[in-house]
Amino acid sequence: MFPTDIEIAQNTCMLPIAQIAANLGIMEDELEPYGKYKAKLTQSLFDRLKDQPDGKLVLVTAINPTPAGEGKTTTTVGLGQALCKIGKNAVIALREPSLGPVFGVKGGAAGGGYSQVVPMEDINLHFTGDMHAITAANNLLCAMLDNHLQQGNDLGIDPRRILFKRCMDMNDRALRQVVIGLGGKPNGMPREDGFQITVASEIMAILCLASDLKDLKKRLGNILIAYSFQGAPIYAKDLKADGAMAALLREAINPNLVQTLENTPAIMHGGPFANIAHGCNSVRATRLALKLGDYCITEAGFGSDLGAEKFLDIKCRCADLTPSAIVLVATVRALKYNGGVNKNDLKYENTDAVKKGLCNLAAHLENMQRYGVPVVVAINRFLSDTQAELDLIADFCRENDARFALSDGFAKGGEGGIELAQRVIEACEEPSGYAPLYDTELPIEEKIEAVAKTIYGAADVAYSPAAKKRIVEINQLGKGNLPICVAKTQYSLSDNPALLGRPSGFTLQVRDLRLSSGAGFIVVLTGDIMTMPGLPKEPAACKINIDEDGRISGLF
Secondary structure: OOOOHHHHHHHHOOOHHHOOOOOOOOHHEEEOOOOOOOOOEOHHHHHHHHHOOOOEEEEEEEEEOOOOOOOOHHHHHHHHHHHHHHHHEEEEEEEEEOOOHHHOOOOOOOOOEEEEEOOHHHHHHHOHHHHHHHHHHHHHHHHHHHHHHHOOOHHHHHHEEEEEOOOOOOOOHHHOOOOEOOOOHOOOOEEEEEEEEEOHHHHHHHHHHOOHHHHHHHHHHHOEEEEEEEOOOEEHHOOHHHHHHHHHOOOOOOOEEEEEEEEOEEEEEEOOOOOOOOOOOHHHHOOOHHHHEEEEEEEEEEOHHHHHHHHHHHHHHOOOOOOOEEEEEEEEEHHHHHHOOHHHHOOOHHHHHHHHHHHHHHHHHHHHHHOOOOEEEEEEEEOOOOHHHHHHHHHHHHHHEEEEEEEEEHHHHHHHHHHHHHHHHHHHHHHHOOOOOOOOOOOOHHHHHHHHHHHHHEEEEEEEEHHEEEEEEHHHOOOOOOOEEEEEOOOOOOOOOOOOOOOOEEEEEEEEEEEEOOEEEEEEEEOOOOOOOOOOOOOHHHHHHOOOOOOOOOOO
């Protein structure tokens, strides 16, 4: 029987993080250790490397996934290990896991099999405390807002038009909508409120897009939190909350250095979801990886219609990044899922379903090619895959003149990613004609339609009355020229999770918009997507345990 992820991770031989740093040329005073095997990278390292040339930027994305995920992180780690194995200087840059999926459906986000980042238990649980710092900063702002209402409300904030919500890093559907301030005058003004998961919060987005502490503080101050009774916008800086919030994030803004199972470097920082946020790790982590390595391998969440689109249209635009290649992860089981196979039957051979699901791969391949960046299809192998099923994907790639490689990083680590590494190197040698999908100066509706019709394949976009009203308000604030961040289901190219494969002729339903003025984008809420997920009937938490010696089991 193949060992579990946590068994593999617990049996690996990690190097002291100081040695991993030294191998990258990082000096001792540029490292802030958090124990023996993880550390923060300080601003002094940024300052020293700022004039160094950048390496090649490689984005790993995927087709529409099954509920269990398709191994983007595993592929990213395996590719980084493989590049190092063939003598290249590669640094991977990943997102930090959220406790929500760790205890919910998907499990951890540190890779899998023999392509993992370690210490796996630390990374998947509290790590260096970044998530807690973000949660604290978010909820400090909420507390200061409610205290302002309690203490006389000098700014004239309208309690009915408060936009900013509390957060916590856990799936808890019961907190989506709450009423606070009950229990009499001493306990605050009663009003409707709600929670979202930390990784969907604007503070998370700000941390991931800020270039330094000064930029972080400015962005925090620009968070739109409410409107006054007179209709004037109220920002976090109006409550004088930005300084204290930035102080809480003083350590969290620094990226985290860890290692893979093969002792190659990994920088992990930030963790916004791609279905309800922008789905990319921090700009600071990516920039450091580009300075420290000849190749920076990074990922974006869920399918390319979500994470990659936001990476290319938000993050690259914000940080002036130019990707050299895109790796598009495809799996037999995801193609079968998109071909109509029930998730419980994905382990059984079904070549007809693979053929039917290939239209989904075709859509994602065409979408990534639209950005002018060379694309490599990574066929991420699972133990249940049959050769006949794998051959169908390879044949599709040949017929469509798509560069591809089999990736077996889960079972073989870096050795299983060498073919993919070679294809990626070839792609990086080609010129990149990267260009965003749309001009931010376009009207909000045209930007939404550009993504909906070009990337999703929608025939039209419909707006609820609330969404139309919000567009007017955003334009009145002079923020209509920001990029858009669409929140939608990850399971379909459409906003309906039941429409698998390559749906067409549908109308994208926009129910609301939210201005993330500090982060610098407009969130577009579609379908029934929630910014606070719920736990499944049998949460992954039920299988997680710890013995009397402190050894954790059931984490994956």
